[in-house]
């Protein structure tokens with residue numbers, strides 16, 4: 001691990017990316033939207049005080065270079081369990097740049113919030129983020145995902161997009177895999 005501007009980068013963090021454990025706000029995000037993200041009632045089922053919650057240390061995960069040629073993300077990175085993760089446990093949060101503008105070409109952009117006026121707020125980790133940006137989609141790797149994106153509010157009321165273990169324990173060494181959703185893949189096939 002390497003310390004950089006008071007933030008400790010995890011092992012295998014690429015030099016061309018900025019590591020952060022807290023949101024960066026893009027200028028397209030209004031003060032009102034910031035307030036909506038930062039202040040809300042904590043989620044009763046999925047709060048950060050839940051016994052299954054993993055803190056910002058992200059110590060359940062490790063980034064690995066994928067060296068198996070049969071893997072569809074060969075020569076890229078993936079996110080793996082560094083220890084056994086109990087079913088339904090909080091694993092880590094998806095952190096990056098919060099934005100209100102369109103990021104049509106980013107493969108690291110996740111929807112966080114849709115406002116009543118139709119405005120969509122995303123988390124883009126294409127240049128700045130945490131370990132979560134390396135989580136791959138299960139397609140072509142396993143029959144089903146072993147983790148899922150589910151939003152929740154922390155004890156202090158901040159809206160987060162958490163990555164949570166599915167209904168079964170995840171073994172140490174297993175790759176963490178979510179579903180990006182059919183629409184994500186459809187948009188990319190249509191672009192080709």
Ligand SMILES: C[S@@+](CC[C@H](N)C(=O)[O-])C[C@H]1O[C@@H](n2cnc3c(N)ncnc32)[C@H](O)[C@@H]1O
Nearest residue numbers: 072073076077107108133134135136137138139
């Ligand atoms: C959010 S990134 C995941 C991390 C990425 N592997 C990396 O090293 O930066 C999304 C990209 O990972 C790759 N990817 C993820 N899951 C995949 C899958 N099941 N099949 C093929 N490529 C995948 C694609 O290139 C996709 O655009």
